[in-house]
Amino acid sequence: xxxxxxxxxxxxxxxxxLLLSVLYLIFAVKHLKEDMGYMENxxxxxxxxxxxxxxxxxxxxxxxxxxxxxxxYTGGAYGRKVQINIVNYLKLxxxxxLFTATMGGQFQRHYSQRLKAKRTGYLRGVSDxxxxxxxxTYKGLFIELKKDKKSYPTKEQKMxxxxxxxxxxxxxxxxxxxxxxxVIDNYFKNEL
Numbered sequence: 001x002x003x004x005x006x007x008x009x010x011x012x013x014x015x016x017x018l019l020l021s022v023l024y025l026i027f028a029v030k031h032l033k034e035d036m037g038y039m040e041n042x043x044x045x046x047x048x049x050x051x052x053x054x055x056x057x058x059x060x061x062x063x064x065x066x067x068x069x070x071x072x073y074t075g076g077a078y079g080r081k082v083q084i085n086i087v088n089y090l091k092l093x094x095x096x097x098l099f100t101a102t103m104g105g106q107f108q109r110h111y112s113q114r115l116k117a118k119r120t121g122y123l124r125g126v127s128d129x130x131x132x133x134x135x136x137t138y139k140g141l142f143i144e145l146k147k148d149k150k151s152y153p154t155k156e157q158k159m160x161x162x163x164x165x166x167x168x169x170x171x172x173x174x175x176x177x178x179x180x181x182x183v184i185d186n187y188f189k190n191e192l
């Protein structure tokens with residue numbers, strides 16, 4: 001260790017250390033600003049990407065609801081709105097009811113997604129709404145929900161409904177909000 005002999009040497013060393021610290025801080029702030037600018041640019045790009053994809057989704061939903069889009073999920077915005085309204089009705093009218101909605105009809109773009117769903121137990125044709133509340137006659141209520149009278153269940157959906165009926169559940173294909181609401185109310189009143 002070097003022993004300092006004068007105050008001047010100590011002052012010079014402290015001044016040098018202070019100068020080096022300031023230079024380091026300037027360097028760090030400069031790079032931090034560059035990193036922040038880079039991150040702001042990335043965030044801006046992500047926001048634009050999200051906005052453009054959201055616009056595409058809304059455009060497709062609008063076209064589906066007007067009957068002008070023929071690709072992908074056919075339930076469209078209107079079908080989802082009917083199901084959302086039914087779920088909200090159930091929550092408000094029967095708050096203690098145990099139920100779940102399935103992922104029915106959700107389009108899986110990639111083969112790997114479809115394979116994973118199948119391997120993890122996903123069944124084609126499972127009803128859209130499963131209510132696990134028994135009444136005096138049935139173990140529960142399973143509803144395949146269609147947006148209107150023009151929509152029909154698939155072969156797999158018909159098979160699921162038949163199998164559920166054979167096992168003591170009330171299973172039905174409901175067409176539109178009013179029909180579905182009527183079935184739910186009648187089920188809970190033991191009128192089915």
